Amino acid sequence: MVALPPLVRSTHASRRLTKPLVLHAAGSLCLGSGLQLAADTTIRTGVGVARLDLTAASWDDNQIDLHLETWGLIEVLIPEGVAVQLVGGSGNVEFESLSPPIPGGPVLRVSPSGPTGAIRIRHPMKRVSGRFIRRRRRRTTGIQAVVVGPPLANRRT
Numbered sequence: 345m346v347a348l349p350p351l352v353r354s355t356h357a358s359r360r361l362t363k364p365l366v367l368h369a370a371g372s373l374c375l376g377s378g379l380q381l382a383a384d385t386t387i388r389t390g391v392g393v394a395r396l397d398l399t400a401a402s403w404d405d406n407q408i409d410l411h412l413e414t415w416g417l418i419e420v421l422i423p424e425g426v427a428v429q430l431v432g433g434s435g436n437v438e439f440e441s442l443s444p445p446i447p448g449g450p451v452l453r454v455s456p457s458g459p460t461g462a463i464r465i466r467h468p469m470k471r472v473s474g475r476f477i478r479r480r481r482r483r484t485t486g487i488q489a490v491v492v493g494p495p496l497a498n499r500r501t
Contacts, residue, residue, distance in 0.1 A: 364385065371389075387413070390416060396421065399423045424467050425445060
């Protein structure tokens with residue numbers, strides 16, 4: 345296990361936060377690389393949509409207590425192999441097909457709250473094939489048809 349690369353990026357010991365991290369956002373929020381998670385982190389959002397990409401964040405500890413408060417939607421992207429524990433709280437939490445945790449790996453302890461919002465925890469999406477398929481609607485004599493395939497500019501006639 346020691347020879348494998350770490351699941352999460354650790355913060356250097358001299359740069360670790362000594363106090364809890366609290367972030368407030370009135371509207372939309374997008375946090376990705378450059379985000380540093382303290383051992384105790386709280387994120388509060390309003391009615392908007394927040395996206396936390398924890399795959400690119402640096403973690404101060406192997407166990408993070410993450411308190412999420414929202415009236416809107418918070419989407420949390422976690423690296424594969426991280427254990428997720430739901431700790432108390434009162435909120436709508438959706439787990440989307442998480443992989444099994446790696447023994448001894450990092451732990452994310454999530455405590456949700458909010459009267460109406462939703463929290464979605466999932467892994468980042470992967471591209472299945474090398475080519476994207478675009479779907480467009482084309483109007484033909486009053487009937488709508490869905491065209492699947494490459495854009496018209498790339499089609500051979």
